[in-house]
Amino acid sequence: MDFKQILEKLAERQDLTQSEAKNALQSIIEGEVGVERTTAFLLGMRSKGETIEELTSFVQVMRDAAISPDVPVEGAVDLCGTGGDNSGTFNISTAAMFVVAGAGVPVLKHGNRSVSSQSGSADVLEALDIVATLQKEQIEHVFDEINACFMMAPNFHPAMKHVMPARQVLGIRSFFNTMGPLLNPAGVRRQVVGAFDKRTAGQIADILSNLDSERVYSVHARDGLDEFSLSAPTFVYEIEDNELKTEREFDAASLRFDPVSLQDLQGGDRFFNANIIRSVLEGNAKPAHRNIVLLNATFGIHVSGKADSLEQAKKMAIESIDSGAALQLLHRMSEATNDIMEVSE
Missing domain, CATH: 1.20.970.10 (Transferase, Pyrimidine Nucleoside Phosphorylase; Chain C)
Incomplete structure (x- = not known):
């Protein structure tokens, strides 16, 4: 045909x-x-x-x-979302990445620059003095050194160059908006994926259950967030060993998190959001900022298999921040990514 x-x-x-x-x-x-x-x-x-x-x-x-970096993915996780929730929050999953990695979980995060917000994951990482545009061999070196990295989508999906002009002409959502979080170039099999609506969260769960997935949380909150939320219940689709295990609503109060308003989580440009992330990792953040990061890091740790329960995963997330391990991971990522760029020049 x-x-x-x-x-x-x-x-x-x-x-x-x-x-x-x-x-x-x-x-x-x-x-x-x-x-x-x-x-x-x-x-x-x-x-x-x-x-x-x-x-x-x-x-x-x-x-x-995709261009696939040669890195071990056993137990590694990705935390990302489709974007497009128009919530205006700071970069929650990017902040959670450092907490998850600080808890000893390998992190292979996949992302891009801003499309629908003031600051995408790559944008805020650069504001944190982290090089976000590493190529395959550089990613392999950095991950080997610190067990965490960020993979900039266009560097690993060169085929997208033939699609982008049409997406720009179209100007509305297409199936590529759903697919983005499913295209981790390292092939991670454990993910926390956020979606811009409940239907898409369900689709993502169905797609990943058809593929080689060990454990996945696909989520969308009632308040519109493509994250686990503190201001409303979150729809959760859980996949385990390629099967949809549960479909439920999760209330953060069940993990003893206090509710907050979405206004308390508002972000700004990449530098504004970077300052929020630093404050969280340094231990002097506003409670709403700290808790939304802890909540999402809890699920990132749990999906890795390093914690047997969400309660244990929450304790590990708290320890990651309070011990300084998450902040140290940020500093190490900054050093490693900048060092590798100097070597490459």
Whole structure:
């Protein structure tokens, strides 16, 4: 089936087979399809509504095309979200990364610059004097040294260059907004993934249950956050060994966290958010800032398997901050990433 037939099928709102979905996206990322037809494909998929089988096929194609750093992933976690929740909060999952790593959990975080907020994960890391744009060999060196790293999405997904012009023309969400957190180039099998709505959180869980996932929390909070929230219950889809284990609502009060308003969690530009993260790791943050980071770090530690219960994971997160281990990890990441850049020059 050629690409024109694919578009005709989408125009008639017919679902694609797995092989059709794979071949269509493969043609796009190999540059065989122009911007106009790629845009039509994204719009056709959005209009028809993507099936889990189609989305799973798309993820497999993008994972196969990624540049994969050669790092051990056993027990390693990624904490990331789809973005697009328009909440205006500071970079919560990025802050939690340091707490999780400070607790002795390997962290292979995947992210990008800001798309829908003032500060993306890469932006705030640079404001913390961390080099966020490392390439494959540099990532391997840094992870070997400190057991944590940040992988800048465009450096590991060069195939996206054939998709971005169409996404920019389209100007609305496409299935790539859902796929981003599922494309960790190192191939981590343990994740905390936040989604911009409940439906997408469910889709992410269904997709990852079709792939090689050991343990995943896919979440969306009632207040709109693509994180575990302190201001409203959070919908949680939990995957264990490729199976959807539970689907439930989680209330942070069950872990003895006090409720806060979303206004208490508001961020700003990358420097403003970097100062919040420093204050959390230095132990002098506002309670709302500290607790939202602790909450999300708790699930990051638990998903790694290093803690048998959420209560134990919370204790480990608190110890990571209070002992100075999380702050030390930030300093070590800054030193390691800047040192490797000097060596490369």
